[in-house]
Amino acid sequence: MQAAAPDEQDGAKRDAFERAKRVRLMLFDVDGVLTDGRLWYGPSGEVLKAFSAIDGLGIRLLLQTGVTVALLSGRDSPAVAARAAELGIVHVLQGAEDKRAAFEALAARLGVSAAQAGCMGDEPIDLPVMRRCAFACAPREAHELVRAHAHYIAGAPAGGGAAREVCEFLMRAQGTLEAALARYLA
């Protein structure tokens, strides 16, 4: 995708935009997507995770437009639950060894099909979900195999704007971005 000719790039962008229009459920991986992948360890294991205020505001805005947001993490960290609670993310799937099964159970519970789902991931373990979702995206730092399967690759860094960029891309595609930002221009 990165070595694509300009025409292919344009086509890929239009395709991603069309796919983004249909998303009713957006899943975000945590480490390497909502963070830059760093894990702060103390003597008894992981103690801190660094999220981004910029990404947080994007997720809040997306939630306000009625899109459901879920976190889907292979690890299990209480910091993720705390961050999700603050952002108003109800669906937090942690410690999911089999991310595909976790995704399918959630989608079924919510009555959302894969054709209405999007997923942002950075590692090969995210591919089983990404490949089933209508809209697959990745941060620029993602594994090359993941980038090869993404419809959209964020230009902003993971854990510092990549998720925000995707939230605004979805809102632009769905025609909700302008209204969301207009309130700040009154």
Place this chain on the structure above:
Amino acid sequence: MQAAAPDEQDGAKRDAFERAKRVRLMLFDVDGVLTDGRLWYGPSGEVLKAFSAIDGLGIRLLLQTGVTVALLSGRDSPAVAARAAELGIVHVLQGAEDKRAAFEALAARLGVSAAQAGCMGDEPIDLPVMRRCAFACAPREAHELVRAHAHYIAGAPAGGGAAREVCEFLMRAQGTLEAALARYLA
């Protein structure tokens, strides 16, 4: 502004300089302005915020010239209060859902008009205040909508010199920078 022709850029710089001369009250957003936007979370929520010694010294210098400094944050974090206390910032407006109302109440209390106020922000939620202030500025990492409304965009990174750059810009415009630095050259 970034794609402006050289002439327009020069004009914008001169305009920002003139605006900076009038600032008696300077407001700084916190996350994404005095930090790089990262929020360190532990099991029970946010626990750490990373400020910059470089920005801190700029704020101290600005305060010594008689300009009033205030922090204006949509979030509520005890780390911000601790940092403000250390820097000698008396006015700390946290958890301000409506930043415009918080700003107007502060300005009224201090007897400062919007024509004498400056604001540095990075997110659309900062725009209602920025657009009312005589001098609006932003870090280079700010949201594009915010950059479009800024009179001055810092070249140094947010949370690592952006606020310092603005403090020195204000002091240069107000003719107080040289004296502030001269004591170190004695």
Place this chain on the structure above:
Amino acid sequence: MQAAAPDEQDGAKRDAFERAKRVRLMLFDVDGVLTDGRLWYGPSGEVLKAFSAIDGLGIRLLLQTGVTVALLSGRDSPAVAARAAELGIVHVLQGAEDKRAAFEALAARLGVSAAQAGCMGDEPIDLPVMRRCAFACAPREAHELVRAHAHYIAGAPAGGGAAREVCEFLMRAQGTLEAALARYLA
């Protein structure tokens, strides 16, 4: 190596690839290799170390192919033990003033010769081990003396993908990478 002519570079790459085929025991230094070298200090000394989820997954994958992984650190940090335990790394040599002796004792215990060992380091103190191992590698940020003795220099940053890159390089050389990733493409 960095200023080498294209032909020399190709030769060096092929040589590194051949060397990687033989590795049954892979040693990683910690600070500056599995981290970016930063040490977070509180009032009573070092309290935090920032590892990478990306590197962690690479080590897990490499372990699953049957290669033994060991950590070899001159410092002594409980955070390292916690991280190693989580990744399933059994051999953790910390506080090793004499890294060469620690390596030789481990290799003897495991019945692995230096010709079957690899080592990733960033500092001159890592050279006595690196120079004995069949496969020596370094992050791009390593000391110039270390880079000069490395068969392979990672392009990804230390503490953010450098070790992952080496793990995948080993797996590619040993013909185990494709199968390890294939499960995510099913």
Place this chain on the structure above:
Amino acid sequence: MQAAAPDEQDGAKRDAFERAKRVRLMLFDVDGVLTDGRLWYGPSGEVLKAFSAIDGLGIRLLLQTGVTVALLSGRDSPAVAARAAELGIVHVLQGAEDKRAAFEALAARLGVSAAQAGCMGDEPIDLPVMRRCAFACAPREAHELVRAHAHYIAGAPAGGGAAREVCEFLMRAQGTLEAALARYLA
């Protein structure tokens, strides 16, 4: 210095090298020199400071050659004392409002003249000491006024190799570097 012509640059380098030969006491500022200037705050103030293992090893090597190392900080942080103790730095001058007086008292106590002293700083408040020392250096991120007064500007980042680079520069000038590194090539 940065816009200097090649000849001037060569002259400046030779001058810095000559100056480095005479240094028996080397002072390092902390924030912005041994760290990247970031201060991690919790509810009750600063709690963490991020040092670099790379810089630490440089300071250890320099100490082993008989050069005295001192830390000179305007702030007061227990993390600095802990880091200094670990590195074997005996002279730690913290909370020094007047850095020049603190330096002169230390130099007198040690029987070292300013002509035998070096100082690495990044802020104008470091200038009164830097301008008295025979060898003044700064990280590349230092304030422009400080860079203008430095004999040597490090290419490596502050808090991630800048101090290491200066330690090796001193050792190279004093003819002690080769022997210090040779032990790792045995």
